[in-house]
Amino acid sequence: MTELIRTNLPTLKKTASYYVVHVTVAALVAYAVTGxxxxxxxxxxxxxxxxxxxxxxxxxxxxxxxxxxAAVPKTLSTARA
Structure with a gap:
């Protein structure tokens, strides 16, 4: 489990940041709509x-x-050369 977290740490940090922003915006919108x-x-x-x-x-x-x-163009350019 530790290896999974370490390997994916940048994505997990980005996900956590996105989560905080999303919750904040959603709360403001939901409150504005529902009161x-x-x-x-x-x-x-x-x-x-x-x-x-x-x-x-x-x-x-x-x-x-x-x-x-990204690997496809390299393969195609190598095949043509």
Missing amino acids: NFLLAITLSLLEPTVQAFAFFFHEKAWQRWGGRR
């Missing part, structure tokens, strides 16, 4: 928590896809 502080806090914690997990896995997939995509 209810408790409901705003509940809504603002539920949706961004799910989004934080989705973002982490999206980021990992994006890194993997981007790495393969």
Whole structure:
């Protein structure tokens, strides 16, 4: 588990930062719409928590896809040479 955290530390930090921003914005919007502080806090914690997990896995997939995509032109240029 420690190795998983160490390997993914930059992505985990970025995810945590994104989470804080998302919760803050969601709470402000939910309060503006509902006028209810408790409901705003509940809504603002539920949706961004799910989004934080989705973002982490999206980021990992994006890194993997981007790495393969960057390798393709090198392969093509080598094959033509």
